[in-house]
Amino acid sequence: MMIRVSELEDEGLAVTDPRSLEPAFSDPSWRLDALSLTIAPDGVDVVVQGRMTATVPQTCGRCLESFPARVDATVDVRLVPRPATKDSVKLGADDLDVDFYVDDQLDLNRVVETETTLALPMKPLCREDCRGLCPACGGNRNLVACACAGRASDPRLAALRDLATRLRH
Ligand SMILES: [Zn+2]
Numbered sequence: 001m002m003i004r005v006s007e008l009e010d011e012g013l014a015v016t017d018p019r020s021l022e023p024a025f026s027d028p029s030w031r032l033d034a035l036s037l038t039i040a041p042d043g044v045d046v047v048v049q050g051r052m053t054a055t056v057p058q059t060c061g062r063c064l065e066s067f068p069a070r071v072d073a074t075v076d077v078r079l080v081p082r083p084a085t086k087d088s089v090k091l092g093a094d095d096l097d098v099d100f101y102v103d104d105q106l107d108l109n110r111v112v113e114t115e116t117t118l119a120l121p122m123k124p125l126c127r128e129d130c131r132g133l134c135p136a137c138g139g140n141r142n143l144v145a146c147a148c149a150g151r152a153s154d155p156r157l158a159a160l161r162d163l164a165t166r167l168r169h
């Protein structure tokens, strides 16, 4: 969804329909569930504020299963016109959420995708109490109660046991 900055009204533009951004993300497996954003001019800048929720496939860091992660992001971004010169714009320390728009065109999809990416979990877990993979047999302990439980779970010991089994044959 491209927004012409010079046509923004002072009170801002409200965007609340996720379908107005279809396709919302460059990756079709990502889904924009809801959004409530206001895009308002502030001098030559544009401020995008509000909330959005999305569902993004992630890989669990413990069991390595793919799962749909729900992303709930608060959006508060200032977009400044990209300078015509190559001079870099000096950003203050508290201006981390600053982005650019180019040629009077603000790409709202890019803002939404960036904010969603920033809100993704650093260490995704399919659930808080994910039991992960068994270090001995590699089984997903959420799905199977393997027989390794209670035995030494050190993978080096597992390798030794494996060797011992083969030597017996
Ligand atoms: Zn997991």
Ligand SMILES: [Zn+2]
Pocket: 134, 135, 136, 137, 138, 139, 146, 147, 148, 149
């Ligand atoms: Zn096991």
